[in-house]
Structures are given as C-alpha cells and as structure tokens.
Amino acid sequence: MRLPVRVETAATRWTVEGDPEHWAQLQALRRGRLPLQPWLEGLSSGALQPEPELLAALWAQLKRPEVERLLASGAAADAGPWLVAARQELPALVATPAVVEAWLEPLLEHQVQCPARQARQWLEVLAAFQDPRVAQRLRRVVLEASRLAIEPGASDGDLQELLPLLPLLGRQRQRQDAPLLLGCALDPGPLAWRRAALEGVALGLSTWPLPLLVPALQRLAEDLSSALAAEALDLLARLPQGQRALRALRTRPLDPAVAERLQRRLQNSPLVLVVHGRQGGVIPALYCDLAQQLSRRRGAPVLVQALTAEAPAADAAFWLAAQRAGSITVVPLLLLPGEHVRRDLPALVAGWRAATAGALPEGAGPSVGWRPFLGSWPAWQSLLGDVVREAAAGRPFAWLHHPLQGQLAQRFLHHLARVWGQEGVPAVEPGPALRLALDPEGPALLVPYGLAPSRTAESLNMEGVVPPSWEVLPPLLELPSVRTFLLDRLEALP
Amino acid sequence: MAPALSKIEQAKAERCGLELEPQLAQLAAQGWDTLDEATLTIRLKWLGIFFRPVTPGRFMVRLRLPNGVIHADQLEVLADAVDRCGEWGSADITTRQNIQLRGLLLEDMAPLLSAMQAVGLTSRQSGHDNPRNITGNPFAGIDPEELVDTRPLVDAIQARLLADDAPRNLPRKFNIAVGGAPDSFLLHNDLAFLPADRDGELGFTVMVGGFFSAQRNELAIPLGLWLRGDQLPGFSLAVLRHFERCGNRQARNKSRLMYLVDELGLEAYREAVLAEFSGLGGLADPHDGQHRVTRAPRSGLGVQPQRQAGLHWVGLSVPVGRLDAEAMAELAAVARRHGSGELRLTEAQNVLIVNVPEEGLQALLAEPLLQRFSPTPGPLMAEAVSCTGNRYCSFALIPTKTTAQAVVEELERRLELPHAVRTHWTGCPNACGQPYMGEIGLMGAKARHDGQMVEAVKIFLGGDMGVDPKLAELHDKGVPLVQLVPVLENLLIERYGARRRPAAS
CATH class of the missing domain: 3.40.50 (Rossmann fold)
Structure with a gap:
C-alpha cells in the first residue's frame, strides 16, 4: 500500500507532488545535499511513489548496486514514470562514466525480462545510452515496426508509441543503420513515422555514408509532404559539398514552398573579378561599381583584383561565404588571350588556393575554380x-x-x-x-x-x-x- | 583546508568553454552524445550554446545584443539560422532585450558562429556563470525623454567585460543594466547604474544586489557611489573581479551578488569594491542613492515621436516574445523598407522599428506583418512577459508561452480594461519570467484538481516598478490552469478596473 500525502522520518521530511516545499526538496536531492538512503528505502519498500521528478533527481546520484536494488523492487514495476524521468534527465548524463557504469548493465538486464509493452518503454529509457547492444535492440524493434508501417491501412496511431525510437536509433550513430532510417523516411507509410525517421537521420547526420545519404535526401526533397521535403533539403544544405547536391535539385519538380527554400539555401560562390588595373594597380571605379552591384544581386562577396597589384584582402564575410558555398570563382574580365591570361592567371588562381588553405581549417576549405576569360565567351563576342x-x-x-x-x-x-x-x-x-x-x-x-x-x-x-x-x-x-x-x-x- | 569544489566549479576550473570554439565542427562530427556532461551542459554555454534536455540534439543559441539593438542584416542572419531548422526552429525575445534561437543541430554551430561574426554578432558568454546581456534604455538615442544615451555605455561595458583580462569564471551569473530615462526600472539586476545627479552633473548612482531566484528575491539597493559614464566599464570590471574572487562557490543557491553584500556588510562591500576599482585607476564619489528613475517602464508600443524631428519609432507587440524565421526575416525587411534598418528589443519582449520618417508611417502601418505583431495590442497582451516554458525547459512545470497567450487572448475577449496590466509568466520557481515584477505574476506549479495532480499556477499580486518599487506577493498558491481564466477575470475586475464586455457577460 502506498502512503498518502507526506512521509516523515527522523532524518528527512519527505514531501510529495503538490507540497509547496517539494520543488526545493527535489532540487536539494538532485544537488546531493540530502542523504539518499531514506529515499531509496522509501522507493524500494513502496512507501514512496516513483514519481518522475523524484526519479529524475536520483539519476546521477546512484551507484550500480542501488540501481539494481531499485530495478528489482516494485518501484520499477511500471516503466512509465521512469520513462518521463529519463526523457527529462538522461540526455545530459549519458556520457558521464559514473552514470553509464551505474545504469547501463542493470537496464540491459532489466529490459529483456519485462513483458512486451513494458519492455518497449524500458528500451526507450535504455536508448539514451550510446551502446552497440542498445542499438541492436532498437534496430530490431524499428525493423519490425517498419514492416508494419508500410502495410496498407497503417495509421499514425498504430505506430505512435514507437515514434520516439527512430530519433533514438539515429542518436546511436551506427553507420549500419543508415539504410534502415533512410528507408523508413522514404518508404510510403504514416507521415509521423517518416518524419520521426528523418529526425533520426538529422540527429546522427555526420555518421551516415554520403553515397547513401545524399541521393536519399535528394529523393525526399521531392516528396509530396512539403514538411518532409523541407527538412531533407535543409539536411542536404548542412552536408559537405551540399551545395552541389542542392544545385542538382534545381531542375527537379519540387513543391513551390520547397523550391523557394531551395533558393534560400543555394549559396553563390564569392567571385574574384580579375581586371587590367591602371598604373600602380589602381582599379578603375567602373569595376568597383560593377562589383558592388553584383555583390548585392548575388548575395555574396565580389572582389576585384588588378593583375598589376597584390590580391585584395578577403575579410571574414568573404571566407564565410566561400566556406558555405564550398567554392571561390575567379572570373577573368580580360578580353584577349595575352600573357596575362596564359601566364598570370594560373599563378593568380594558385595564390587564391594558397590563401584559402591558410585562412580556413583543413578540410573546411572551399575549392577555387576559374572561368574562361570573358573575351572567349561566344555570347560576349x-x-x-x-x-x-x-x-x-x-x-x-x-x-x-x-x-x-x-x-x-x-x-x-x-x-x-x-x-x-x-x-x-x-x-x-x-x-x-x-x-x-x-x-x-x-x-x-x-x-x-x-x-x-x-x-x-x-x-x-x-x-x-x-x-x-x-x-x-x-x-x-x-x-x-x-x-x-x-x-x-x-x-x-x- | 580549502573546501572541495562542487561538480560545476570543477568543470569550470578544468577548462574554459571559450576554448571549445575552434573544435565545434569536430565536436559536431563526433556527435553531441559523446560529449561529457560538463562540456555539454556547462562549458558550451560560454559560447552561448545550450543543450536542451527537452529536445536532445536540438540546441539553443543565446546571443548578446547590447542595449537590445539589432540591425536588419544581423536579424536576417539569425532568421536564416532558424529557417534552416524548419519546424524545429524558433526564436524568443528575452527579458534581457536579447534573442535566443532554438532547434539548431550541433552541426549548425560552427557556420552560425562564423556567420554571426561576419555581421558583428556574438553569443559569447551569454549563459551560465557569466555577465549576461547588458541592458539599457530601449529608446536610447531616439527618446524625447532621454537623460543619457545608454548605447555607447552598454557597448563599452560589454567590451571591457569580454576582454581577455576580464573574469571568465564567476561564481554565478551576473546581470548588469544601465538606465537612461525616467522609466528605466532596473532593480532586478545584480548591478544597475541609474541616472543620478551629483553637484549638478548627471552621472549614475550604483545599485547592487537585485535578483530573483527560487530561494530569495531582492531589489537592488544603493551602494552609495556615483560614477561618470566613462567610469562604468572600469567599475563593472572591478565589481566582477571582486565577485570572482570573493563570491560564494560552495552553495550555488547562495552565490548571487546580494549574498556577498550580506556576508561582508554593505559598508565593507563598498570599501572592497572601491579598493578593486582603485587598483584599476578608478575613483568613485560618494552618493546618497537618489536617482532620476521615477516611474514604471513605458511599453513603447505604437507610433511614437523620436527626439529627432520628423522621425518616429513604431513599437510592435510580439505575443510572448516568440518569433519564427519568416517573422524575423519580415521584421528585418520592414525595418529596412520603412526605417533605417535598425530594430530595438524591449525587456517586455517586444520590438521597435526605429527612424521611420513621418511620410513612411502609413505604409509601415499597412504592412501585413502588423496583423500579427500589432502596434496597438490589447492592454494585457501589450505587457505580457513569459519565460520559455516546458516546451523547451525541463524545469518549467507548465507550457508558459502558449498558456499565457491563450489566457490573455481569452481575457481580452471577455474584458475591457482601462489601462495596460503587466502580467509576468514563469514556469518554475527559478523565476526567469520575473513574476515578482508583474502587477500580476504567475508561476508554474502543480495542484490537485478533481483528485488528480494537474498543471497550475501560483498567483502573485502587486509588483510595482514605479517610484516606490516593490515585489509582487503570493496571492494564491495553486490555481489549476483549467480554472485560471475565470480566476484572473475576477481579479482584473476587482482590482484593476476591468469590465465585462457586453457580449461576454
């Protein structure tokens, strides 16, 4: 029998939900300013209800034997409050060695011993921990559910309880789960299921192999669900070389809102306009005006470099734009294939490549490309x-x-x-x-x-x-x- | 023997979170789940990055916007960041004239911080045990009633406090504000500079020790010192250095500045700070603490004439301070189209479009955005302030923002009010929504209703930010949310002169 409103002991005056002092007491417990034993005794014996806020306050305090004792007691008969507490508290703690040491093994053992519905809830508790064994259990459940999801007539309601498992599987960051998560997002099925799968993809984004990830996200960007398509597009934009993948979508049939989003995500490269300077490297004002106007229209920095002068200083905004776009484009506004085009230009491009390597961290550097000189463009002629x-x-x-x-x-x-x-x-x-x-x-x-x-x-x-x-x-x-x-x-x- | 450091103090002492900035891309690649608790929940906050347990993997970034000033190009960068988060993305205007962005992945942080840097924004040291965003008069520089333009002062204080030689490991968070008008109520700050005269010269009297928390709530008290504007950065640094050295690091619930003032006594505290200030070459004059703040803050909503002839600001009500990407981008566009591109944020979580020429007012008032962010909101919505609530904060016991908005809208449907009534909504006793400052304060709680524990609020009444300021006091310790509208309806009728609208009676 559970005791009612308040429990008193010689050492501790326990409060329960609704008591004006309850919040302050839980804060004190969470911060280790109250002795644990009376609370553990109360929970294990059933004298205290395992309310979520109390369990949350205990997560970081317990040692493995105490966890085992609690899980073996009636306090763990219902996974519900544990799950609420885990959602609130565990995400910040799961990389703490003492918490992993105390909880992971006992939870792994406890979860397999529970009946199905309880086991699913305990799996969600367990899934906060990043561990191959946890990932394996999650994978199995998601795989089974994914078969259910694509059956005709499957509804959001059938899968509602399983939805949280998809982001949790993503958070496990096991590369082998990419096909499963991407498949769940791509296959026809209840929208909530597909979106949960895509959130799983998002939460493990840097883990997934790009050759699988990019085409899948490109397909999703064309999905009939604009919400799903929009998120896929935004994930593509976050990937290394994502701009290339986005550009490939420009000719695809996209939902109008998604097409607008694509336009917002496409990042123009910063340009370097190479021009004939005047004596002393002075750049005629006409070029500066052109660059300014062009910069506004492209939404990206445009620099003008005179052949007879040092390269212009690129500021933080230039490098940021280059990093986001993944490239810098050198455009020779030169009209004839003289020495400048044949000899100076390659050296100038090499200079930009060296500057890029110096300005940005390794691996983050954009490529430096160059266009044919203006005079050779047939349209110009x-x-x-x-x-x-x-x-x-x-x-x-x-x-x-x-x-x-x-x-x-x-x-x-x-x-x-x-x-x-x-x-x-x-x-x-x-x-x-x-x-x-x-x-x-x-x-x-x-x-x-x-x-x-x-x-x-x-x-x-x-x-x-x-x-x-x-x-x-x-x-x-x-x-x-x-x-x-x-x-x-x-x-x-x- | 020195007492053992708490877990938080250990984490701060081991490594400063600012050192993580160059590694952000790498941390994102390895995954946030692999970060230890101290890095995830403490150190990242030095970069303004907040792990949110309610949305694991979706982070928050809190900026620094000194004096609540932001430009259209800056707001566009933030709008873009929120837009990239799709339906996860949102932003809040905070009670410190600041903005925080929600729904971001750790992968977003490195590019976002670079993008912010490129437009002159920073999120540095905006969380945890740091000097938080420094507030000032939201109408600074454009205010016909202005005593002092607070913008350069706030900028200078921030620059001094974020310099390399400034403290990076305070015992607790620290709020600073500078007043510049007769309605600059700032006594909820640890350190407030209020405009004050001394021998015919206008400067600032120093107030210390204001704060709200679950344990204790205090308004700042006069320290008995007077400073010229150019002394504020150095004096702020002196206060912080002393606090860093002498503040309580054993009990976080007793570590705000007022506890140190209590411990030392006001006289001794003043002498200690003066000695610290003297070490920086500063000298403060004694003062009786009288100041020129005489009334509660203006809302600044609607069309208001600026100090500059022919120019106006237009204050827009942002319901409970919540923004989305589209609204942010549109605010930036509207500010650029009709004003100078500059916007201001208020402590009441609203936004001002400034420098609007007389001839541009009509076009601005016709903007579709103003259907959503009204310049003439109802008397409750105009001054409804809310913390984040349990959608994003694990401490909050109720969904404050949605509750506040729904309740206020319903009350405005039912009632006519002769004047604005300031309501402050907060989700838990930590009091981020400043319930003690509201004429009506509401704090998330649990209460028994029909045999069940349900979401509820405690009600506080009587907060006053006028010439004789006082904190709101507990009126009701638990009104279930389902009963809140009728309870507040009666309160507003009985105490604030509200009348039922004919159609609703």
Missing part, C-alpha cells in the same frame, strides 16, 4: 558584334586592341575579325593603321576594345589624335547593354 554595329549605325568602324604576340593570339584575333567582319588594329602607334582602315575625312566609329578607361583609349580623345569626323566609343562598361550583360551573366554563375 556576339553581343559585342551587335553593340558595335548598332553604335556604328552604318558608318565604317575599326576596333583597337592591345598588341598581342604568338600564334594562339593571332588565331584568336582572326576569329574575332571573322565574327565582327572587321580586322582589329593593334594599339601600338595606331594612327597609320587606322588611317588605312578608315577614311580620315569621312564619318567613322573607333572602338577601343577595353572594358574600362585605359591610357591608349584616353589618348584617342585628345585633340588632334583622330580626325574630328570620327567618333570614339566610350569604355565598354559604360555602355548599358554591356553592363547589363555582365551583371546578368555573372549573377547567374553558381
């Missing part, structure tokens, strides 16, 4: 043809380029001449060549082939350098269509 033809408005035109050496460069210039229907003129003493190409007396358009102002281009605007009937096109970046093209194309880069 086509755009420039249109821009020049439109600006020329029927007038003859000539384009003036940086002088280039070598066969490759010459072949490239011939290619551009074919695309634009006009040979280029090298910028070394261009006067005679230009006068050969264009009628000094008639109207003509002169196109300095450069994105930003350069010394050569500026000299053309000096009085007397070109005939007054010729128009000199401004730096290409000042042309709205060119600027728009660059912003759109660069924004679209991953």
